[in-house]
Amino acid sequence: MDPEDDQEIIDSIVNALESDDERSFSPSQTRSDTNRTYSPQIKRFQQPQYSIKKIQSPIIGFKLDCWTIQPFTLDDDLYLDGDLILKCKDQTNSRKIQGLFEKGNDEQREFIFQKLLPGIVSLANDIFGNYVVQRILEQGNQLQRELIFEHLSQQILVLCYNTYGCRVAQKLIEISYNTFKFDQIFNILSSEIRNLVLDTNGNHVIQKIAELVKFQKSEWLIEGVLGQIQKLSNDSHGCRLIQQILELSSISQLNDIYKELLFIQDELCFSQYGNYIIQILLLRGPTDVIYKIQNAIIKNLEKLSCDKFGSNVVDKSVNISVYMRKEILKVFIHNMNVFYKLSNNCYGNYVIQNFCKQLEYNQLIKLSYDSSQFNTQFGQHVYQTLQKLKN
Numbered sequence: 001m002d003p004e005d006d007q008e009i010i011d012s013i014v015n016a017l018e019s020d021d022e023r024s025f026s027p028s029q030t031r032s033d034t035n036r037t038y039s040p041q042i043k044r045f046q047q048p049q050y051s052i053k054k055i056q057s058p059i060i061g062f063k064l065d066c067w068t069i070q071p072f073t074l075d076d077d078l079y080l081d082g083d084l085i086l087k088c089k090d091q092t093n094s095r096k097i098q099g100l101f102e103k104g105n106d107e108q109r110e111f112i113f114q115k116l117l118p119g120i121v122s123l124a125n126d127i128f129g130n131y132v133v134q135r136i137l138e139q140g141n142q143l144q145r146e147l148i149f150e151h152l153s154q155q156i157l158v159l160c161y162n163t164y165g166c167r168v169a170q171k172l173i174e175i176s177y178n179t180f181k182f183d184q185i186f187n188i189l190s191s192e193i194r195n196l197v198l199d200t201n202g203n204h205v206i207q208k209i210a211e212l213v214k215f216q217k218s219e220w221l222i223e224g225v226l227g228q229i230q231k232l233s234n235d236s237h238g239c240r241l242i243q244q245i246l247e248l249s250s251i252s253q254l255n256d257i258y259k260e261l262l263f264i265q266d267e268l269c270f271s272q273y274g275n276y277i278i279q280i281l282l283l284r285g286p287t288d289v290i291y292k293i294q295n296a297i298i299k300n301l302e303k304l305s306c307d308k309f310g311s312n313v314v315d316k317s318v319n320i321s322v323y324m325r326k327e328i329l330k331v332f333i334h335n336m337n338v339f340y341k342l343s344n345n346c347y348g349n350y351v352i353q354n355f356c357k358q359l360e361y362n363q364l365i366k367l368s369y370d371s372s373q374f375n376t377q378f379g380q381h382v383y384q385t386l387q388k389l390k391n
Helices: 003-020 091-103 108-124 127-140 142-160 167-175 181-189 200-213 218-225 229-233 236-247 255-263 265-269 274-284 287-299 301-305 309-322 324-335 338-341 350-356 379-388
Strands: 051-055 067-072
Touching: 067 338, 091 108, 091 167, 108 142, 108 324, 127 167, 127 255, 142 167, 142 181, 142 200, 167 181, 167 200, 181 200, 181 287, 200 218, 218 236, 229 236, 229 255, 229 265, 229 324, 236 255, 236 265, 236 274, 255 265, 255 287, 265 274, 265 287, 274 287, 287 301, 287 309, 287 324, 287 379, 301 309, 301 338, 301 350, 309 324, 324 338, 324 350, 338 350, 338 379, 350 379
Parallel strands: none
Antiparallel strands: 051 067
16 A cells, blocks of 8 residues: 555544544543543543554455554553542552552552552452552562551451451461461451351451461361351351361361261251261261261161252262161162152252262162153163163
């Protein structure tokens, strides 16, 4: 294409843009005249400014050149003017300031930090501001971290109960671990442990501490949940906390926990979250606890197998225990009606299929079944599985 033709195209594009106010590509354009412009530098550009960039057509073999219109961007330093605390509470501006802090030099980071420090507690509890605080904690220097800690440590309980503040609290705990600052936070939270474990946000903070301290302070955590296990087991976060305790503590530390769990084991088996706790006990619990749970499963085999969550417990017991496979086989041989009922159930059929796959061949042939009893689509799945296993 001739250079003169190129210039004509450029001139026509620019003239069209300048004559169409509604389609201005000015970087200072807002959704309405009443929208607030945060930086005074933006207001200086009364006329739109453009750069014209020539690009090759993405269509292979297509010779015609294409043009793009690119708005000029503001200088990053100029962006830092105005109320930074207010800017951090906006999603786009929050990301921008995080990027500036991450890529900036020491002078720029200190400038951002000094502007935000007076509002650090407010930002820590803000939906977008909390990310800025976390970024400074991660990438700021030691002095900046200490100043943030000084401001936030006295508000740690407020942070723990806040949806966004609990994220900052977890970051504070993580960064201060193995220092006296961690002990300071830990001592404050210790007095509130029983309330924190029941709170959706506070529970996350306690889980973070549990991950860090592992066996070191498990007695503190156990005392926090004793007497409240039934409440915690019916909540996804509480259930996860109990799992952590069972995984991180020694058997000798868990006697009181085991007693409370066994008291409500039937309820837990049918619980959306509690069934996972029973599965962990089957896998990691002491022999006497496992034996009591296994007996309860055999006693309630039909009811558990036909339940969405209870069937998970039966499956786990079958997968990990030869004893359970033998006992359940005895139940079916004694009463094949139970076998047929589970086979034709939407959840029970999975239990039967899994059970049959775990059996040895000499055990499998002891099941004398009538193919006509598999009278549902679920039952047919079981029948096909049996045929494959026997052939």
